[in-house]
Amino acid sequence: MSEKRPLRYGMFGAMMRSIPLFGRDPLVAADQVTDRALVAVIAILTFLAALTASAAQLTAATAMRWQVMMASEVTVQLKPQAGRSIDADIVRASDILRGTGGITSVKVLSREESAKLLEPWLGSASSIESLPIPRLITVQIDTRQPPDLTSVGKMLSDAVPGASLDDHRTWTKRLGHLSDLFLTASFGALLLVVMTTGLTIVFATRGAMAGNREIIEVLHFIGADDRYIAGQFQSHFAVLGVRGGLLGGGAALLLALTLKFSMMFPDGLPFSGISEMPILDWQTVFVTFGVIMLVGIVAGLASRITVYRTIGMLA
């Protein structure tokens, strides 16, 4: 007799059914064509959203790293002064810096090193030797106990004419501003993608409700309330949202992985600088899964709200 057979599924089936993505008992009739198209649209949107979010996270992390690096180092510049020995001034400035608390190291750049920095503008001609090239001292700062850079700068300029201290503040501010701008733009793009996903789900839900009008009527007559019916639609579209999200998010992670390896080993050697960027670290994965969850939640909520707004008209 049929009743001796398991009514539904075996133990494995029951276990899978407990996972929303794999085992549902849908009252909303699945429309294979529409559902697949919807999953594809959500996957593409999630892919774009995940890339945007990852790029924003990458930019923020890199900018932060650069800012920290710049904040931990200052540069002292000594301009050659008529009638003064620049080498003696360098020794004097170095002594002052080494005697100041909160400074961990002082490195004097040689004349050749300073000239090399100017090569992009002045070229490498031998005539550069005759030019009065400023000399540089790079100073590492203990970021936990930084010195008062204003008073250090004043002390240097008083003791050594032509000496100036550059704490990179201008660059740090510009970098921070640029990073904030990019983050804001990325957030806006992400918001637009999420809104598009929501609107797509709204239209899909309306279509599904029109297609399932008779089912909704029957459900009402057998005692289902609006909350139950809305829950069915919400579950249906949230699952489609998460499915699309997983596909799109997975593709974004795959792309990031490909990018990471292609940048690390373009010709067997890592790119300097770029390869140090935190592409596909745990934060990227976290952000991508965040986007997938967000898409699922937006899909479910958009569907639920649409059902509540539409069900009265159908009834």
Place this chain on the structure above:
Amino acid sequence: MANQLSCCNGIEISFDPHHALTTLKKVEGSLQAFPYRSVGELVRFENVGLRYGVGAETLTDVSFSIEPQSFQFLTGASGTGKTTLLRLIMQALKPTRGTVVLFGQDTSLLEKDGLTALRRRMGIVFQDFRLLDHLTTYENVALPLKVQGRDEVTYRAEVTELLNWVGLGELIHAKPPILSGGEKQRASIARALVAQPELLLADEPTGNVDPSLARRLLRLFVEMNRSGTAILIATHDLGLMDQIDGARRLVLADRRLYVEASDV
């Protein structure tokens, strides 16, 4: 008519009030509706009129009541408003005028939640079955219990037994598109009965089946009535009505409802 049916084995259905588990036993006997006991009306219509748009009223001054555990037929020629009257009872339509009271509640004052609660006390057999094609027979029949939030473990045996009772035990995994008209009708009846409603509304429940199956289906309704459910069957089949002793007849004609007295 009683003789005709008494030659067949009747089926008696009883319900365990605690477990709501359907148990069956076969008994000899004729079909007779449960005698009326006026405990409080399940349905009361007072001067109800219904008009679609601006035309003449489809139903005029309809007044009647349905008592608990009663058995009645709603009859009349095609197009006289039998389905419309049932739709008024199941609150798919609102009357243009008059009062509809269901289970003691004036439906004009009902909120949506209250309407859901009332519908859970009714079972409905639709003329066109209204089974959900993407669900199995089992899932269709279990639906009223599922939407009430009951766990499947609590009703699986109950639904399976009911399906066996209506002769669909072998088809619990089948989906409606592959069922015959009679099988769909039985599945539809099982769905209406599974939550043990106080009132069962059936719209032409034997309209799509042969006379033999029609008698068998009618027997299901009688047994349900014996177990305490009030039955209202809309039909234009006079032969079907003659098979039940003691059933009241509500006759629709000229947009009005005429109530024939019960034999009991």
